[in-house]
Each structure stands twice: as C-alpha cells, then as structure tokens.
Amino acid sequence: MTTLPPKPPWIEYPDEEPWWGGWRQGTSEAWLLRTWLPFWQALGDTAKEEYLQRWPPPTEDWRIQVTVYWK
Known part of the structure; x- marks a missing residue:
C-alpha cells in the first residue's frame, strides 16, 4: 500500500x-512539526523540486519559506 x-501547508491551511x-501553536503547529516538516526535510533536492512542481507555492514568500527556512 x-x-x-x-x-x-498552503493547501492544508x-x-x-x-x-x-x-x-507555533496548537493544531497547526502539531501538523507542521509532526507531519509536514519531517516529510519535507527527508526529501532530497530533486524530490523537493518535483514536489514543488506538483504543488507550486502560491507566492514567492511561500517558496522562500520552504526552500530556505524549512529546508
């Protein structure tokens, strides 16, 4: 399976x-820290690019957040 x-995050929230x-608080923090960030940070560079092609960030701020701050 x-x-x-x-x-x-821009789709989930x-x-x-x-x-x-x-x-940094509540349900959204738990989702970010337990679900999305572990998934994202485990991806290699090529997989991250493929993911962002499938789910393009809606703004440049989002692209910077995931590729610079949450890498």
Missing part, C-alpha cells in the same frame, strides 16, 4: 501565510 505525501503565528 502506497502512502500519499502530505499536502503542503489555505488562508494562512508562512509567517502566521499559528505555525
């Missing part, structure tokens, strides 16, 4: 920005 990768305080 194949496990699907998690959706990116579509109304939030990368600098949103919710990434």
Whole structure:
C-alpha cells in the first residue's frame, strides 16, 4: 500500500501565510512539526523540486519559506 505525501501547508491551511503565528501553536503547529516538516526535510533536492512542481507555492514568500527556512 502506497502512502500519499502530505499536502503542503498552503493547501492544508489555505488562508494562512508562512509567517502566521499559528505555525507555533496548537493544531497547526502539531501538523507542521509532526507531519509536514519531517516529510519535507527527508526529501532530497530533486524530490523537493518535483514536489514543488506538483504543488507550486502560491507566492514567492511561500517558496522562500520552504526552500530556505524549512529546508
């Protein structure tokens, strides 16, 4: 059975920005720290590019957040 990768934060939390305080509290923090970041940080550079082609960040701020700060 194949496990699907998690959706990116801009899909999972579509109304939030990368600098949103919710990434540091509550349910959204738990999702980020337990689900998305471990998945993202385990990917190699090529896999990250493929993921971002499938799920393009909606803004340059999001692209910078995931490729620079959350790498």
